[in-house]
Each structure stands twice: as C-alpha cells, then as structure tokens.
Amino acid sequence: MAAEKTAGWPARIWAWVGGGLVALVGAPLFLGGGLLIWKDGSPYYLLAGAALVATGVLLIRRHFAAGFVYAATLLATLIWGLWEGGFEFWPLLPRLLAPAVLGLFILLVIPTTPKSRLRTQATLALAAVSLLTLGTLGAAIPALYRWGQAPAPASLRGAAPPAVAASDWRYYGRDPGGARYAPVDQINRENVENLKVAWTFRTGEKPHKGSQDQNTPLQVGDSLYVCTPTNVIIALDADTGREKWRHDPKVKPFFWNRCRGVGYWDGTQPKVAVAGSAASAPKPAGKTAAGAGKATPSTPKPAQAALAAEPADGPPCRRRIISTTINAQLFALDAETGRRCAGFGKDGMVDLAAGMGPIKRGFYFQTSVPTVIGDRIVVGGWVMDNQELAEPSGVVRAFDVRTGELVWAWDLGNDEITKLPPEGQTYTRGTPNVWSTPAFDPDLGLIYLPTGNATPDYWGSHRSLAAEGYSSSVVALDVATGRMRWTFQTVHHDLWDYDVPSQPMLIDFPVKDGTAPALVQLTKRGQIFVLDRRTGTPLTRVVEVTVPSGTQPGEWTSRTQPYSVEMPTVGVERLTEAKMWGATPLDQLACRIIFKRARYEGDFTPPGGKTPSIQFPGNAGGMNWGSGAYDPRRGLLIVSDVRMPQLVALKRSAKALLNPTQTKDRPKPSLKAVAYEADNNWMLSPVFAPCLQPPHGMLTAIDVKSRQIVWQVPAGTAEAQAPLGLESGLPLPIGTLGIGGPITTAGGVTFRAATTDPYLWAYDNATGKVLWRGKLPVAASGTPMTYVSPKTGKQYVVTVAGGAMGSPLAPKGDYVVAYALK
Structure with a gap:
C-alpha cells in the first residue's frame, strides 16, 4: 500500500496509456x-488476443503479473511460429517481429508497477523472451541468401555448343525459336562483377x-533499335x-500502351528459304485425351517462300524495321x-483494322513484336478483356514484307476466309487471339502461336466450338499458307484467364534415343508442356486430371484438365x-479470415459468386510473356514466375444478354448464356x-535431361516494398512481382531485371547464386x-528501365541503360 500511495500521476497516466494500447491491440x-x-x-x-487484453488490464492496474x-x-508465440512456419525468415516475420517489439514496449510500462522482487523477475523474464524471439528471427536471415541454391554446380554437357566471338540480337528472343541464349562469353561468371554502366x-x-x-531492344550490326x-x-x-x-508515328496514348519490341528484315542477304506446306487445315475438335496435339495425317511437302536478294547498291529500305x-x-x-x-x-503504313468490323478506340491493337519470317510479317492482336462480348477477331495475318500486301489470314472461326473477308462480312468476332509472341522453325516452315481465350475471361458458356478448340493453346501454322498443322490445348474451357502468354521455346530436347525437335511451352499455371514441334505430340507425359x-447458373466446367506430370x-x-501472410499478426489474421471465407479447392477452383473463390496461380502467372531462357551448355531451362493469388467473384451484369445466334454451336446447347462481370483482385491484407x-517471384533452373529443378532462388529484394505502398529500403531477398523474363549466355550467366527494386x-x-547487381535509375x-x-x-548487356510493373506509386522513367566490362 505504501508504494501505491507514493505513485505519482505521471506513472498512473503512463500505465493507463501503455496498458490501454496493449489491450487495444489485443481486442481485434x-x-x-x-x-x-x-x-x-x-x-x-483468440488465445493470444485474450492474453493481450489481460496484459493490458494488468498494466492499467499496475500489476507486476503483466510481465x-x-x-x-510471447514464448507460446515463438513455439507456435516455429511449429507452423518452420525456421524460415518470411513465415516467422509477421508471427514474431511485432509481438517481440510489443514485448519491448511492455518493458517500458512495467516500471509503473510497485517495486518488488516479483516485478524484477517479471521484467527479466519478459526481456529474455523478447530478446530470444528477436534473436530467433535474426538467426533465420542468413538462410535467405542461400535459399534454393544448388548444393553442387550444374556441369557442362559434353556436346555443348562453343561460344562465338560476335553475336547480334535480331529477334525478340534472340533467335527464331525464342531461346534467349547468347553464345558469347566475354562477360562470364568470373568477371561479371566488374560490369559498369557504359552509356545511358x-x-x-x-x-x-x-x-x-x-x-x-533489337540489335543488328552497329545499331540498337528501341521502341517506346x-x-x-x-x-x-x-x-x-x-x-x-527516330520515327514518331504520332499516336495518342490510350489506357493500355505497350511495345515489347520491333521486327527486322534484311533484303541484302542471299536468298533465304523457308520450308512450307499447302496441306489443308483440320477443324478443331475441342478437347482430346490428355490435351494431345492434333495434326494433319499427311506428311508435309516442302515448298519455297523465298526472299530475293537485292543488290548492295539498291534502293532504300533494303533493310527494314517492322x-x-x-x-x-x-x-x-x-x-x-x-x-x-x-x-x-x-x-509505309498498313491498316490492321481492315476486315475487323467496328473497333472501339483502344480495344484492338498489337502489343508484341511482329514476327518476320522469310518474306512474311505475321501479326496477331490484343483485345481489351472483359468489357463486352463479340470483341474484335483473334485473326492472325501474314503480310508481304516489301509491299504490305495481305498474303494470308487464319480466321479461327471460319477456315474458308484465307485473306480479306467477303464484302459485308468481317473476320469472326469473339475468337481467341494471339497477343503474345510466336516462335518459328524455318526448316519445318511452321510458326507456333500461343493463343488467348475468348472474352470475357471468366465466363464461357457462350463460346463457339472454334473458341473452345483453340483457346489457351499452342497452334502450329504453315507459314507459306497460313493453314493449321496441329494444335495442343493447355486448358479446356478456360474460365481463369489462363491464356498462353509465353513465347514458345524451340530446343533440342533429350529423349530416350537421343534428342527430338521440341517446343517447350511455359504457362500461367506453372505447368511446362514439352511437345514434338513437328506434330504437337507430347514428348513428356501429359495426363487428364479431374x-x-x-x-454459376448457366455455366459449366471441364471435368478434367491436362497436367504435364514428367x-x-x-x-x-x-x-x-x-501460408497466409501479412506485415503484422493483425493483417495476417485478416488474410487468414479472407482465406477461410473464400472457396478454395486447389487448382481450377471455379470462379465464385456471392462467395469469392481463390485463384492460384493468379492471371499474371505462373509464367507470363517474359518467357524463359535455355542454356544448351548445361541443359538448363531457366524460368521466372509470379506467386500471387487472386480473389474472383462473378456479379450479374446489367449488359444485354447474348444473342442466341452467337451461341448455337456451343457444347451445351440447353444453357442460356447470361453475361456476368468478374471482380478479380490481388489477395492483399x-x-x-x-x-x-x-517469395512472390522466383527464378528457377530445370535440368531438361533429369527433368528436375536444379536451383530456385527469390528474384528481387524488399527494398522498394512495404505496407501501404511505401518503400522499406531493406535488401532482403523477398522475391518480387515482375513478368519480364531472363536471358542467358555462354559465359554461364543469367540476366534478369523485372523486379520491383x-x-x-x-x-x-x-548454382543460382547472385553474382552481381547493377543499379538502375528506376526499376x-x-x-x-x-x-x-x-x-x-x-x-x-542492355535493359530498358521505365518503372516497376503494376505499381502506380513506383517511379517512372524513360531510360535505356547499357553495361559493359571496364
């Protein structure tokens, strides 16, 4: 009682303030x-909250038992955190950091209680547990920098191609097959740390x-070509x-402005032949067992679509940027x-709106690189998703590289249209589009198209047989005629915006009897499909999984989906x-509640209605348009991916119902298609x-011979990330969002820049070890x-720095930065 009488008002006020704050944290x-x-x-x-409220009340009453x-x-929290999250830094961070800091705060309030031996013991106990908790968290930090690295280096293969002295970058993926491999080793594992900015x-x-x-950028000879x-x-x-x-076409920016690169054609070189076939195209048959490739039964007969060489002293435009x-x-x-x-x-201009019918401003254009193959320029198109039905056609067209004349058109919904549609008609609207970058094989005369899905992304009962057969697929066309040779579907009746965004990669793939000409297709699903690029037949086993x-009423789902199991x-x-996270226990709790309230049944959980569903991977991937890189010296497929789930909910739309004439060939004719609008958002606290x-973004190396992951490391740090859109400045490897891809070289180095930092x-x-990082003006x-x-x-080594993906607060720029050895 004597100590109570001598306590002054400042101590009592501090006890009320401190204890009240602790109880205020405990209540939610x-x-x-x-x-x-x-x-x-x-x-x-619930238990921790009750204990915090009790602690706060005891502090208000100035009782030593609060400690x-x-x-x-806090000791129970430490044990629970290790049991649930393991000895890993990122799972432990929200579980331990804030509670330990709160323990240090409580140490500042306990002195307001009456002096006694028990108060001293409580203070020492709380101090010890707080320091133990912080020490445990700190001890987990070093493991971040070794996470996923190969314990033993991947060795060179005996048949590795030699490095060369000089190398251009003439295609979006450096070569027609999109391997993103530069066979040069001037910059290598031993000296890459000496890279400096050469010019900006x-x-x-x-x-x-x-x-x-x-x-x-594209590079040919002594010139680099950049687009904004x-x-x-x-x-x-x-x-x-x-x-x-510079050439400015003087177009006004819209709501979606992109240019991923330019194409190049050289008419000064000797005759360049491209094989081709006039084989007729089979009509899509929708889903087949295990998503298997569908091809024409006849063997293609080579034909020639050749470029005539022009004399060295010929007219302008002998070499062209497209x-x-x-x-x-x-x-x-x-x-x-x-x-x-x-x-x-x-x-000098060709109107790509010809034959398309009505197009709203900004609803149709090309975001990816035109594919220049032989004397053809092949283009697809991007459409504005989820805005209306029967959007502009997904037609793919080839134009003559000299004249701009239309050579052929592949209309996914009408194979009788091979050039412009008949008078008064348009290319089939509402069909899947090809918005990403194709790859091509000059020897086979085939171009490989990664296809999207018909809009809207999250509702599909109205889709035609063509849309069902071609969406979210890889399609091989004869480059000479534009006729389909085979198709392979990665998702049946896609209701998740799982279109195929990555450029196909053409490599020699190890098989039992040697190697086979393969097409490796990365997907948003994180699945990697390996196909024989001659026929579309899987080279690694693909199975249909329930x-x-x-x-929602009026919709249906495919019973099975294809999985690449090998x-x-x-x-x-x-x-x-x-696995739900957050910066503190409070927002981690909020994320857990969000998770438990939503519908989640794993892969392909159908889009939700009143109860939102969780989609993981989200519609940014997995792997996206950045595609991958292939190191043939080590047989490594190197890919980057995004790991961010989404909440998806469907709401009835006030827009007009579909016209029945547009849905007469859908697979389930008894259903009336009703328009829904999708509300899909990142799953955030x-x-x-x-x-x-x-990690939320990773870089992964896969041995194509053993078909196993060799190493996997977080890509990017938390330096430019923090709650509320702030920047933490912490160089911790969190693995960040970013859909730009990697490149690799004969020097044994992989470069990537698409991180938030x-x-x-x-x-x-x-091994996956970070060898060097070069500071950019912006991400x-x-x-x-x-x-x-x-x-x-x-x-x-050149990268364009214009700002990080998807962050309106991130600094923007207009930089092209080149690095070289000094």
Whole structure:
C-alpha cells in the first residue's frame, strides 16, 4: 500500500496509456480470432488476443503479473511460429517481429508497477523472451541468401555448343525459336562483377498512367533499335548510345500502351528459304485425351517462300524495321534512316483494322513484336478483356514484307476466309487471339502461336466450338499458307484467364534415343508442356486430371484438365491457412479470415459468386510473356514466375444478354448464356501486404535431361516494398512481382531485371547464386538483351528501365541503360 500511495500521476497516466494500447491491440486479435475459429481456423489468435487484453488490464492496474502473462504469451508465440512456419525468415516475420517489439514496449510500462522482487523477475523474464524471439528471427536471415541454391554446380554437357566471338540480337528472343541464349562469353561468371554502366540514353517518352515500358531492344550490326510504349522507334549507336534517328508515328496514348519490341528484315542477304506446306487445315475438335496435339495425317511437302536478294547498291529500305502502333497500324522503316518505306502499304503504313468490323478506340491493337519470317510479317492482336462480348477477331495475318500486301489470314472461326473477308462480312468476332509472341522453325516452315481465350475471361458458356478448340493453346501454322498443322490445348474451357502468354521455346530436347525437335511451352499455371514441334505430340507425359466443379447458373466446367506430370511444376503449391501472410499478426489474421471465407479447392477452383473463390496461380502467372531462357551448355531451362493469388467473384451484369445466334454451336446447347462481370483482385491484407507468404517471384533452373529443378532462388529484394505502398529500403531477398523474363549466355550467366527494386541482376547458371547487381535509375519491367559490337568487339548487356510493373506509386522513367566490362 505504501508504494501505491507514493505513485505519482505521471506513472498512473503512463500505465493507463501503455496498458490501454496493449489491450487495444489485443481486442481485434480476440474478436478476429473468434471469427477465425468459427470458420474452422487456428485458435492461436483468440488465445493470444485474450492474453493481450489481460496484459493490458494488468498494466492499467499496475500489476507486476503483466510481465509474466506476456512473457508466457510471447514464448507460446515463438513455439507456435516455429511449429507452423518452420525456421524460415518470411513465415516467422509477421508471427514474431511485432509481438517481440510489443514485448519491448511492455518493458517500458512495467516500471509503473510497485517495486518488488516479483516485478524484477517479471521484467527479466519478459526481456529474455523478447530478446530470444528477436534473436530467433535474426538467426533465420542468413538462410535467405542461400535459399534454393544448388548444393553442387550444374556441369557442362559434353556436346555443348562453343561460344562465338560476335553475336547480334535480331529477334525478340534472340533467335527464331525464342531461346534467349547468347553464345558469347566475354562477360562470364568470373568477371561479371566488374560490369559498369557504359552509356545511358533517355527516349523522352513522357509518363502516362496507361503506359508500361516492356521493350526488349533489337540489335543488328552497329545499331540498337528501341521502341517506346507509344511506338516511337529510335535507332542508337550500339557502342555509345548516341541517337541515329527516330520515327514518331504520332499516336495518342490510350489506357493500355505497350511495345515489347520491333521486327527486322534484311533484303541484302542471299536468298533465304523457308520450308512450307499447302496441306489443308483440320477443324478443331475441342478437347482430346490428355490435351494431345492434333495434326494433319499427311506428311508435309516442302515448298519455297523465298526472299530475293537485292543488290548492295539498291534502293532504300533494303533493310527494314517492322513495327505496329497502339491504333492498329503496321509500318516499315528504312533501318538506315528511319524513313517510312514508300512501297509498303499506303505511305509505309498498313491498316490492321481492315476486315475487323467496328473497333472501339483502344480495344484492338498489337502489343508484341511482329514476327518476320522469310518474306512474311505475321501479326496477331490484343483485345481489351472483359468489357463486352463479340470483341474484335483473334485473326492472325501474314503480310508481304516489301509491299504490305495481305498474303494470308487464319480466321479461327471460319477456315474458308484465307485473306480479306467477303464484302459485308468481317473476320469472326469473339475468337481467341494471339497477343503474345510466336516462335518459328524455318526448316519445318511452321510458326507456333500461343493463343488467348475468348472474352470475357471468366465466363464461357457462350463460346463457339472454334473458341473452345483453340483457346489457351499452342497452334502450329504453315507459314507459306497460313493453314493449321496441329494444335495442343493447355486448358479446356478456360474460365481463369489462363491464356498462353509465353513465347514458345524451340530446343533440342533429350529423349530416350537421343534428342527430338521440341517446343517447350511455359504457362500461367506453372505447368511446362514439352511437345514434338513437328506434330504437337507430347514428348513428356501429359495426363487428364479431374478438377473441381460447381459454377454459376448457366455455366459449366471441364471435368478434367491436362497436367504435364514428367516436368516440374513451378510455384503452384497448394495454399493453406498457415501460408497466409501479412506485415503484422493483425493483417495476417485478416488474410487468414479472407482465406477461410473464400472457396478454395486447389487448382481450377471455379470462379465464385456471392462467395469469392481463390485463384492460384493468379492471371499474371505462373509464367507470363517474359518467357524463359535455355542454356544448351548445361541443359538448363531457366524460368521466372509470379506467386500471387487472386480473389474472383462473378456479379450479374446489367449488359444485354447474348444473342442466341452467337451461341448455337456451343457444347451445351440447353444453357442460356447470361453475361456476368468478374471482380478479380490481388489477395492483399488491409495494409496492402500480400496475403501469401514470400517469395512472390522466383527464378528457377530445370535440368531438361533429369527433368528436375536444379536451383530456385527469390528474384528481387524488399527494398522498394512495404505496407501501404511505401518503400522499406531493406535488401532482403523477398522475391518480387515482375513478368519480364531472363536471358542467358555462354559465359554461364543469367540476366534478369523485372523486379520491383531498381536493379539488373546476374545469376550463376550453375548454382543460382547472385553474382552481381547493377543499379538502375528506376526499376525495369521488360526482358534485357546482350550483344557484341562489331566495331569494338565489346559485349554489352542492355535493359530498358521505365518503372516497376503494376505499381502506380513506383517511379517512372524513360531510360535505356547499357553495361559493359571496364
């Protein structure tokens, strides 16, 4: 009583303030924990909340037992955190950091209680447990920097192709097959740490809320060719970054401005032959067992679609840069001067809206690189998703590289249209589109198209047989005729926006009797399909697996989906409540409640109605348009992926019902198609922290011979990330969002730049270890490239830095940055 009488008002006020704050933290934990238990979730939060409230009340009453109660609570939290999250830093962070810091805060309040031996013991106990908890968390940090690295380096293969002295980057994926492998080793594992900025160029592109700079430059000889989101083409000196010329098509930015690269054609070279076939195209038959490839039964007969060589002293435009605009124009420029090629279309431009029918402004254009193969320019198109039905056609067209004349058209819904539609008609609307980048095989005369799905993404009962047969597929066309040779579907009746975004990769794939010409297709699902690129037949086993069912009235789901069971699946482990994350226990609790309230049955959980569903992977992937890289010296397939679930809910739309004439050939004719609108969002906590524990973006190397993961490391740090959209400045490898891809070299180095932090990263191909990182003015979103200058013999690595993906608060820029050894 004597000590109580001598306590002053400051101590009492501090006890009320401190104890009140502790109780205030405990109350939502207690209430939310009760809701979580009602949803059959973890009891920890209810118990911890009750203990915190009790601790707060004891502090208000200035009772020494507050220290004992919270010390016991914190010790139980430490044990629970290790039991549920293991000895890994990111799972432990929200479970331990805030509770340990709160313990240190309580140590500041306990001195307001009357002095006694028990108060001293309570203080020591709480201090010891708080320091133990922080020490446990700190001890887990070093493991972050060794996470997923190969314990033994991947060795070189005996048949590895030798490195060469010089190398251009003439295609989006460096070669027609999209392998993103540069056979040069001037920059290698031993010296990459010596890279320095060689030059920096600024395009002058003004930031726009609808723009993202996803460009991978093209390089031929002493010139580098760059495009901006509004399709300004700039030629730079490959050694200095000095501007040679620029062409501005003067298009106004829309709500979605992209240019991933440009195409190149060289008419000065000797005759270039491309094999082809006039075989007729089979009609799609929808789903087949195990998603197997469908091909024409006849063996293709080679034909020639050749380029005639032009004399060295011929007219302008002997070498051409081919590009498109965000208002659907195709144009050709003289690679030497940047002037439009007068004989190409009308004043150097071809209108890609021809034959398409009505197009709303910004609803149809090309975001990816035109594919130049032989004397053909092949283009698909991007459409604005989820806005209306019967959007512009997904037709794929080939144009003559000299004249711009339409050579052939592949209309997915009408194989009788081979060029322009008949008068008064249009290409079939509402068909799957090809918005990403194809690959092609000149020897086979085939171009390989990754297809999207028919809009809207999350509702499909109205889709035609053509849409069902071709959506979310890889389709091989005869480049000479535009006729289909085979197709392989990666998702049946796609209701998840799982279109095929990655450029197919053409490699020699190890099989039992040697190697086979393969097409490796990365998907948003994290599945990797390996097909014989001659026929579309799987080279690794694909099986049909039963998936969840149950949809909104009027919709249906496919009973099974194809799984590539002999290749690793990347980044799609089944979600659990324990994997829900957040910056603190409070928002982790919120994420757990979100998880338990939603419907989640694993892969292919159908889109939800009143009860939202969880989609994982989300519609950004898995793997996206950044595609992968292939190191033939080690037989490593290197891929990057995104790991962010989404909440999806369908709401009845006020838009008009579908016209029955558009749905007469759908697979279930008894159902009336009703338009729904999808509400899909990242699964985030109330303070905008991801609800899934890190890493959120990974780089993975797969041995194609053993078909096993060799190493897997987080890509990017937490430096530019924090709750509420802030920046933490912490260089911890969290693995960040980013859909630009990797490239690799004969020097044993993989480069990637698409992280939220502003760096170009270099990884050891053999182990996954970070060898170097180069600071960029702002973060990058695209895929880097590398080349050796024919003038100086110096190897450069170049990336375009325009700002991180998907963050409106992230700094924007207009930088092209080249690195070289000093």
